[in-house]
Amino acid sequence: MFEKLMPRNTEIDITPMTLGDCHAASALHGQRFARGWSDGEFHALLSQKTVLGFIAHGNGLLPRRSVAGFVLAREVAGESEILSIAVDTRWAGHGLGWRLMQSAIKEIKYRGGETVFLEVDEGNAPAIALYRKLRFATVAERKGYYADRDGRKTTALVMRLDLV
Ligand SMILES: CC(C)(COP(=O)(O)OP(=O)(O)OC[C@H]1O[C@@H](n2cnc3c(N)ncnc32)[C@H](O)[C@@H]1OP(=O)(O)O)[C@@H](O)C(=O)NCCC(=O)NCCS
Numbered sequence: 001m002f003e004k005l006m007p008r009n010t011e012i013d014i015t016p017m018t019l020g021d022c023h024a025a026s027a028l029h030g031q032r033f034a035r036g037w038s039d040g041e042f043h044a045l046l047s048q049k050t051v052l053g054f055i056a057h058g059n060g061l062l063p064r065r066s067v068a069g070f071v072l073a074r075e076v077a078g079e080s081e082i083l084s085i086a087v088d089t090r091w092a093g094h095g096l097g098w099r100l101m102q103s104a105i106k107e108i109k110y111r112g113g114e115t116v117f118l119e120v121d122e123g124n125a126p127a128i129a130l131y132r133k134l135r136f137a138t139v140a141e142r143k144g145y146y147a148d149r150d151g152r153k154t155t156a157l158v159m160r161l162d163l164v
Helices: 019-032 039-046 096-110 125-133
Strands: 012-016 051-058 067-076 079-087 115-121 137-147 153-162
Touching (some): 012 096, 039 051, 067 096, 096 125, 115 137
8 A cells, every 4th residue: 555644744655565674674673672583574474365564764855765663563363563663863843653653553454453452561661642642542561571671671562453
């Protein structure tokens, strides 16, 4: 589904992620998460028919290769999950996370998704605020699920959005 959402920042477009975007997405993942995902991990995920992704990138004013954000999700038989989302720190707080999530949710609905699950560190205030704004609700907690950059264990919140 190629579609441009109404932009809050006109120099960035959101388009479906392709295998050619895996390298840039991996670099961005490494910037924003304690455990990075390699190009190969992105490639393996995106090669699966059940996996969908979108990237935020320059639209002409900025070079196409300047990836500002991405989202990856999986949809299987009505149940879907957000696998990962990240926005470059230089673009944080400009509405890209919101636009990426809206793109993913729209595609999930198009594929027949009825619920969307995700896991988020309970200390990740920007992400939790974004998900609550999208009407995700916390449905479970997983204690000691994540380890931060210092190896400390933290709790994951499981959040769910019902689409029907
Ligand atoms: C979470 C993340 C994707 C949000 O992306 P973003 O582009 O900065 O978010 P947006 O600008 O679209 O903000 C959408 C909403 O999220 C919330 N939000 C975003 N940044 C916030 C911050 N620093 N503090 C509090 N709330 C914040 C707000 O509710 C905001 O709505 P508003 O602009 O109307 O106030 C981004 O912070 C990120 O990449 N974090 C590192 C990776 C990560 O933690 N991913 C999620 C793992 S579960």
